Amino acid sequence: GAGVSQSPRYKVTKRGQDVALRCDPISGHVSLYWYRQALGQGPEFLTYFNYEAQQDKSGLPNDRFSAERPEGSISTLTIQRTEQRDSAMYRCASSPTSSPPYEQYFGPGTRLTVT
């Protein structure tokens, strides 16, 4: 079946602009996660959802970052007033459930470059 998809795959934006990154999880997966991966590093947790409820947003760096999953399926990660330090690969993952933790299946990522 279809895996996790993300769009856009690449996004170049100017400093100060808002961006919205989209994630479409595997059908039927309850849990959806957002991670950020800097070059040469492992992914770092940002936030996650079970169905439409945001369970944990402790990894969001500041209040310019927000995420939603209004119908329990597709999710959007929004970064307002982007800064150069926001440049990274943003990855989405989904899993059947979060409790107990199952393997997470990752999308191809969105490469964000802020100029």
Place this chain on the structure above:
Amino acid sequence: AQKVTQAQTEISVVEKEDVTLDCVYETRDTTYYLFWYKQPPSGELVFLIRRNSFDEQNEISGRYSWNFQKSTSSFNFTITASQVVDSAVYFCALSERYGGSQGNLIFGKGTKLSVKP
């Protein structure tokens, strides 16, 4: 606090050599899960294995094997008879059942494996 350490930043081997990638973890939770992911040059993250803290049996899947030792908080990954297609960055990750991460994956920094023909 939870943490995953992959001390080997880069490893280079010649095809057909065996190679072991080390992973050491820290957690206060008694129930936790360990994972390995592969990130080939194309960039995607590919799930390899999930083990829970109650199952210390070693696992073998083809040329891949995993050695889980709670006594040393390690979950090492061995590739036997390595092939060029094994060249990738390999990440070890931890997820706690009840602790702070509760389902989120805490990744190590990864080990870059280069297999030369």
